[in-house]
Amino acid sequence: MAQLTRKDLTGFLARQGILVAFALFMIGFALANQRFLDVDNVFGVIRSSAILGIMALGVTFVVIGGNLDLSVGSMMSFSTIVVLDLHDKLGPTLAIPAMFALTMGLGAFIGFLVGYLKLNSLIVTLGMLSAIHGLTLTWSGGKNMDIADKEGTWFSVFGQGSVAGIPVPILMFAGLAVVLSLLLTKTPFGRKVYAVGGNGTAATFSGVPRARVVFQTYLISSFCVAMAGLMQASRSLGSQNTVGQGMELEVLAAVILGGASLLGGSGTIFKTVIGVLILGFIQNGLLLVGLEFYVQYVVTWVIIILAVWLDIAAKRGRLWSPIA
Amino acid sequence: MKREALLKQGAIWAFILVELVFFSVAGEYLSVSDKAFMDFDNMLLLLKQSAPIGIIALGMTIIMINGNIDLSVGATFALSAIVLLDSMTWPFMQALGGWSVPLAWLLALGTGVVLGAINGLIVWKTGVDAFIVTLGSMLGYRGLVFMYNGEQPTSHLNWDLVDFAEAQILGLHTATWFLLGVALFLWLLMTKTVHGRNAYAIGNNREAAVNAGIRVGPHFLINFMLIGFLASLSAVVFYSESGSVNPNDGMLYELWAITAVVLGGTKLTGGYGSIISTLGGVIAIQLLRKGLGHIGADTETVNLVIGLILIAVLFLDRQLNRKGKEELKT
Numbered sequence: 297m298a299q300l301t302r303k304d305l306t307g308f309l310a311r312q313g314i315l316v317a318f319a320l321f322m323i324g325f326a327l328a329n330q331r332f333l334d335v336d337n338v339f340g341v342i343r344s345s346a347i348l349g350i351m352a353l354g355v356t357f358v359v360i361g362g363n364l365d366l367s368v369g370s371m372m373s374f375s376t377i378v379v380l381d382l383h384d385k386l387g388p389t390l391a392i393p394a395m396f397a398l399t400m401g402l403g404a405f406i407g408f409l410v411g412y413l414k415l416n417s418l419i420v421t422l423g424m425l426s427a428i429h430g431l432t433l434t435w436s437g438g439k440n441m442d443i444a445d446k447e448g449t450w451f452s453v454f455g456q457g458s459v460a461g462i463p464v465p466i467l468m469f470a471g472l473a474v475v476l477s478l479l480l481t482k483t484p485f486g487r488k489v490y491a492v493g494g495n496g497t498a499a500t501f502s503g504v505p506r507a508r509v510v511f512q513t514y515l516i517s518s519f520c521v522a523m524a525g526l527m528q529a530s531r532s533l534g535s536q537n538t539v540g541q542g543m544e545l546e547v548l549a550a551v552i553l554g555g556a557s558l559l560g561g562s563g564t565i566f567k568t569v570i571g572v573l574i575l576g577f578i579q580n581g582l583l584l585v586g587l588e589f590y591v592q593y594v595v596t597w598v599i600i601i602l603a604v605w606l607d608i609a610a611k612r613g614r615l616w617s618p619i620a
Numbered sequence: 621m622k623r624e625a626l627l628k629q630g631a632i633w634a635f636i637l638v639e640l641v642f643f644s645v646a647g648e649y650l651s652v653s654d655k656a657f658m659d660f661d662n663m664l665l666l667l668k669q670s671a672p673i674g675i676i677a678l679g680m681t682i683i684m685i686n687g688n689i690d691l692s693v694g695a696t697f698a699l700s701a702i703v704l705l706d707s708m709t710w711p712f713m714q715a716l717g718g719w720s721v722p723l724a725w726l727l728a729l730g731t732g733v734v735l736g737a738i739n740g741l742i743v744w745k746t747g748v749d750a751f752i753v754t755l756g757s758m759l760g761y762r763g764l765v766f767m768y769n770g771e772q773p774t775s776h777l778n779w780d781l782v783d784f785a786e787a788q789i790l791g792l793h794t795a796t797w798f799l800l801g802v803a804l805f806l807w808l809l810m811t812k813t814v815h816g817r818n819a820y821a822i823g824n825n826r827e828a829a830v831n832a833g834i835r836v837g838p839h840f841l842i843n844f845m846l847i848g849f850l851a852s853l854s855a856v857v858f859y860s861e862s863g864s865v866n867p868n869d870g871m872l873y874e875l876w877a878i879t880a881v882v883l884g885g886t887k888l889t890g891g892y893g894s895i896i897s898t899l900g901g902v903i904a905i906q907l908l909r910k911g912l913g914h915i916g917a918d919t920e921t922v923n924l925v926i927g928l929i930l931i932a933v934l935f936l937d938r939q940l941n942r943k944g945k946e947e948l949k950t
Contacts, residue, residue, distance in 0.1 A: 366875075415934050419882055422875055423934075427927025433920030542871065545691070545755055552752055590766030597760025601753060605746040617747025619837045 313606055314555055314567065317599070318574050325581035332584055339463060345576035346465035347372075347524045347531075348543065349569065352550045353476050354520025356568045359551055360480070361513040362493035362560025363410055363417035367402075367424040368521050368547055372540030374432045375399040375525025380441040380535055388451040396522045402428060403518020404511070411510035425544065432537050442534035455531025465527055472523065476516070477565035489513060493560025549596060550575050553603055574599070628940070632884055632900035636907060643911035650915040657914050664791065666906050671795035672697075674902040675802050675854040676873060677880040679847035681898040682806060682816075684881055686843050687823035687890025688743065688750035693851040694873035695761035696735045700852030701865040702768050704728035705776040721780060729852050735761060736848020740841035750840075758874070766867050777863035785861035795857050799899075802850060807895040815839065823890025879930055880905055885937070 325332045351368050358365045375395050382391035406424055410417045443449060457464040480486040491499040492509045500506050528539060554571030556563025578599070579592045609615045640658065647657040676693050683690050707713055707727045713720040735757070742753045768774070785794050792800075810816035821829045822836050830836060859865055884901030886893025908929075909922050 409931060409935075413935065413938075415931070415938065416888055418888060419934050420931055422878060422882075423927040423930035425875065425927070426879070426923045426930070430920050430922065430924025430927065434918070434924065438918070438920060545758065549755060549759065552755075558749060558751060588766070588770070590763050593759045593763025593766070595763075597756045597763065600756040600759075601742060601746070601748065604748050604752050608747060612747075616745055619744055619747055619840075 313610075314553065314570060314574070314603055317603070318570055318577075321574065321577060321581065325577070325584070329581070329584040332581060337580065337584075339466065341576045341580045342469070342573070343463045343465050345572050346469040347527050348547060348550065348575070349469050349572040350472055350520050350524045350527070351543065351547045352554075352568050352572050353473055353565060354517035355547050355551050356554070356556060356563055356565055357476070357480070357489060357513040357516045358417075359548075359556045359558065360493045360560060360563045361489050361510055362496060363510060363513070364421060364548070364558070365406075365514070365517050366418065366421040366544045366548075367406060367428060368517065369540040369543035369545075370425045370429040370432065371399060371402060371518065371521045372525050372528065372543060373535075373537060374402070374428050374435075375522045376529045376535045376539050377432050377436050377441050377537060379526060379529045380443055380533075381435065383449070383451055383529075384444050388449060392526060395525065396519070399522040399525065400515060400518045403514045403521070406518070407511035407514030410514065411507040414507075429537075429541075436537055438537065440534065440536050446533045449533075452530050452533060455527050455529070465531075468523065468527065472520070473565055473569050476520075480565055485509070485512070490561055493562075495561070546575070549600055553600055555603070555607060628885055629894065629897060632897050632904060636900060636904050639904065639907045639911060643907070643914055646915045647911075657911065662910070664788075664793065664796070666903070666910055667796040667799065668793040669910075670902050670906040671793075671799040672854045672858045673873060673876050673880065673905075674799045674899065675850050675857070676847075677877040677898050677902050678799075678802050678806050678895060679850035680874075680877045680881045681884070681886055681893055681895055682810060682819060682843050683750075683847050684878075684886050684888060685810065685823050685890060685893045686819045686840065687826065688840065688843070689754065689878070689888070690739065690750065690844065690847050691754040691874045692735070692739060692757040692761050693847060693877060694870035695758050695765060696732055696848055696851040697855045697870035697873055698765045698865060698867065699735065699761055699768070700728045700731045701855040701859040701869065702765060702774045703731045704856055704859055705774050705863065705865060706769070708776050708778055718780075721778060725856055728856050729849060732848040732850070732852025732855075733845050734848070736845040736851075737841065739848070740844030743844065744837040744840050762867075762871075769867065771867055773864050773866045775864035778860075781860040782863065785857065798853065798857050802853070803895055803899050810895055815842065819843065820891055823892075825891070876905070879926065882930060883933055 379395040554567035880901040884897035
C-alpha cells in the first residue's frame with residue numbers, strides 16, 4: 297500500500313477542498329444547532345435552493361464552454377411573468393410550452409450572437425439583461441402578475457406539490473442535475489463543450505463545430521431558466537417584474553464556488569450542486585444560529601475568495617501571486 | 621490609421637447628435653408637453669442627472685483600460701452614503717458644529733478608498749481574477765451595508781449640504797462640476813502621467829509590461845483605490861442632496877457604468893479606451909432615457925433600447941476592427 301505523503305494530502309485538499317469545506321460547515325452548524333440536520337430543515341433548504349440551483353446547472357454549461365451568462369436573472373423574471381400571464385389566457389397546459397418556447401427563443405438569440413457572431417458574451421448578456429428586463433416590463437405593463445383563481449389550478453404542483461413525501465422542486469432539481477450530468481460526462485456533446493471551453497482554437501482544428509456547441513450551451517441555459525421560472529411562478533402563483541433581479545451574480549457565485557473556471561474548460565454538474573448547497577446551507581445555518589440573513593453575504597464573500605484563491609494557489613504551487 | 625481612430629472617438633458624439641436631432645424632431649409630433657427637448661434648462665438637468673453613474677463610469681474606464689473590472693461599485697456607493705449620513709449624527713461630530721460636514725465627507729470618501737484598496741490588494745496578492753474578486757466583494761460590501769443599519773433606511777438631512785448640492789455655479793449644478801472635474805482629472809492622469817501610460821501598457825499586454833520592468837500590482841492597487849474613491853464621491857454628491865439612503869441603493873450601478881464605458885468604445889480586454897468617450901457614453905444613455913420619456917414612450921422601453929444598442933455597438937465595433945485587420949493584411 298502506498299504511503300500517504302504530504303504532497304498527496306495537499307493535492308487532495310486542493311482538488312476536493314470545496315467538499316472538505318462543505319463537510320466542515322455541516323458539522324459545525326450541526327453541533328451549533330440541533331435542528332440543522334432535521335429532515336424537515338434539510339428538505340426546506342434544498343427546496344428553497346432549487347430555483348437558484350436549476351439556473352446554476354444551465355450556467356455551468358455556458359461557463360465550461362468558456363462564456364458567461366449574466367442574463368439568467370432577468371430571463372427568469374421574464375419566464376415567470378409570461379407563464380403567469382398566459383396561465384389565465386390560454387390555460388396551464390398551453391401556457392407552459394408557450395413560455396418554454398419564448399424563453400428558449402431568447403436563449404437561441406443570445407447563442408446566435410455569442411456562438412455564430414462571436415461577440416463578447418459578457419457584454420451581450422449584459423445587454424440582454426437590460427433588454428429582457430424591458431421586455432418583461434412591456435409584457436406586464438409594469439404591474440405585478442397574479443393568477444386569478446389560485447385555489448382551483450393544478451399549476452401549483454411544480455412549486456408546492458410533493459411526491460412520496462419529497463417536495464417536487466427537489467425532485468426536479470435532482471432529476472435535472474442527473475440528466476445534465478450524464479449529458480455532460482457521457483455524450484459526445486459533453487466532451488465537445490469541454491473541448492470548446494478548454495481550447496477553442498484546438499477544438500476548431502479538430503473539427504468540433506465551436507459556434508454550434510456554444511449556441512447549444514445557451515439553449516440549455518435558457519431551458520433551465522424556463523424550468524426555474526416555472527417553479528417560481530408555481531410556488532407563489534403571482535410575481536413582481538423583478539423577481540429574478542440580481543440572481544445572475546448569485547448563480548455565478550455558486551458555479552464559481554463549485555470550482556468552474558471562468559476561463560472555461562473545467563467544472564462539473566456535481567460540484568455546481570455542491571456550490572449551490574453550500575450557499576443554501578450557510579444561509580440556513582446562520583439563520584438558525586440567530587444571525588440576520590444578510591450576514592450570509594459577508595460569509596459568502598470570504599468563502600468565494602478563499603475557494604478560488606486556494607484552487608489557483610494549488611495549481612501554481614505557491615500561495616501568493618507572482619504579480620510584481 | 622489616424623482617420624480610423626478619429627472615426628472611433630467621434631462615433632459616440634455623432635450618436636449623441638443623432639439622438640438630439642431625433643428627439644427634437646420626433647418630440648414636435650409626439651411630445652405630451654409643449655416644451656422643446658433642446659431646452660437649455662433641460663440639458664443642464666440632464667448633465668446633473670448623469671453625474672452619479674457618470675462619476676463611477678469614469679472610474680470604471682481606468683479599471684477596464686487596466687484589464688480589470690469592478691462589480692462592487694454599487695455596494696461601495698451605498699456603504700459610503702451610509703457613512704456620510706450616519707456619521708453626521710454621531711455625538712462628537714455634532715459637537716464639532718460646522719466642521720462636521722467636511723469631516724463626514726472625508727470619512728465617506730475614506731470608506732470608498734479603503735474598500736477599493738481591499739479589492740486591489742486581493743487582486744494583486746492572490747492573483748484571483750478581478751471579476752471574481754469584485755463579484756465576491758459586491759456581495760460582501762452589500763452585506764456590510766445591511767449590517768450597518770438592518771433593513772432600515774439611514775436618513776439625515778443637513779441643509780448646508782442641500783444648499784451646496786443644489787447650487788448652480790456659472791449655470792452648472794454642483795454635481796455637473798464634479799462630473800466634469802473628475803473627467804478632467806482622469807483625462808490628465810491617463811494621458812499625461814507615467815501611471816496612465818503604464819496602465820494602458822499593462823492592459824494591452826501584461827507579459828510585455830512586466831518584461832519592460834513595469835510593476836503591475838501597485839498600478840492595480842492605485843486604480844482600485846481610485847474607483848473606490850470615485851464611487852464614494854458619487855455617493856457624497858448625490859446623498860448630500862437627497863439625505864436618505866436605502867440598503868438596496870446603488871444595486872446594478874456596476875452594470876449601468878459598464879454599459880456606459882462600453883458604449884464609449886473602451887475594450888473589455890484592456891489596453892484601449894478613453895475618458896472623454898466614456899463621458900460621451902454616459903451622456904448618450906441619459907439622453908436616451910430623457911428622450912424616450914419626452915416622446916411619450918414608456919420608461920420600460922429604455923431598458924430594451926439600451927440593451928439592444930449595446931449589442932449593436934459591439935457588433936459594429938467588431939465589423940470595423942475586422943475591416944481594419946483585413947486592410948493590414950493586404
